[in-house]
Amino acid sequence: MKALFFSLAAFPLLLQAEPVQVIFDTDMASDCDDAGALAVLHALADRGEVEILAVVTNRKCPGNSSAGAADAINTWYGRPDIPLGTDKDGAKTPPQWNNPSSYTSILHEEFPNDAPGDDELPDALDVYLETLRAQPDGSVIICSVGALSNLEDLVRADKELIQAKVKELCVMGGGFPRTHRFETNIRLDPAAAVTVTNEWPTPITWQGFEVGNAMYNGQELIDAPKENPVRRAYELRPFRGGNSLDRGKPNHDLATVLLAVRGPQPEHWTVVEKGRVLIDSDGGTEWRHDRPKNHRYVVIKQHPGILTDIIGELLAAQPGKP
DSSP states (O other): OOOOOOOTTTSOOOOOOOOEEEEEEEOOSSOTHHHHHHHHHHHHHHTTSEEEEEEEEOSOOTTSOHHHHHHHHHHHTTOTTOOEEEOOOOTTSOGGGOOOOSSHHHHHHHSOOOOOOGGGSOBHHHHHHHHHHTSOTTOEEEEEESOSHHHHHHHHHOHHHHHHHEEEEEEEOSOSSEEOSOOHHHHTOHHHHHHHHHHOOSOEEEEOHHHHHTOEEOGGGTTSOTTOHHHHHHHHSEETTEEHHHHOEEOHHHHHHHHHHHOOOTTTEEEEEEEEEEEOTTSOEEEESSSOOSEEEEEEOSOHHHHHHHHHHHHHOOTTOO
16 A cells, blocks of 8 residues: 655644633623523633633622622633622612522522622723733623623723724624614613714624524523533523523523624624614614714524524533533
């Protein structure tokens, strides 16, 4: 048999791409899809696709436990030392929305973690500033799945730092091409949403509520270990006369994490560009072509079930399993 020789020059090496650097800015005080999104982020980290630089919460948790819940999830996935920060200003949230979370305090109390109460942790803005200053220029993606309060604070504090360090902002919020409904993440702090939309200095990719409404996840966790705090979050969150573990839940935030880490993969997403997002005084969002900015929004390209399955596999993955 003749020996076979191959030139390495003729066959480029398939090298593992550098992981995406992500700061995760999450509500984690209301709906369980924030917990699910953090689980998906960890599953992608286990695959070497992302490095989680920090987790900051953007809504004051009545139970003082939004970061505690996040830390319980981080600990479950073997990353207990991820920096945490919290938004201390609860006045921006409509008072009628300040109901205790169905799961944050329980995750904080029942599962291993070493986070103190939200009020004892560093302010989210300080975590942003410290984390961004330590990163190479143009390297960080911010994934926002909640109020844009922290991001408004960051714009006001150091827009030049954002310009230097942030590659892209991915936002779950609004509805496209147009909606007059009160989408939650915009309504949590409309003034902050307007500021970020108008003044953020790097590209913004928007994912509207209509994306998550087309896809449900959560039931994939039914057979997960009882020690999994994300499973517990879905079990505790009521939904449609049952709970989100049994019935599943729209995967708004989970899809945004996938989008932030993998980008708008052309087989899964259609990207609408050459326009801008406008937020009206009532919190409605609209896509306009009159004055193009560094804005774009995504539309599911194929059957939603394809992305649902991808996200569900990540949600159900065991810690440390690539």
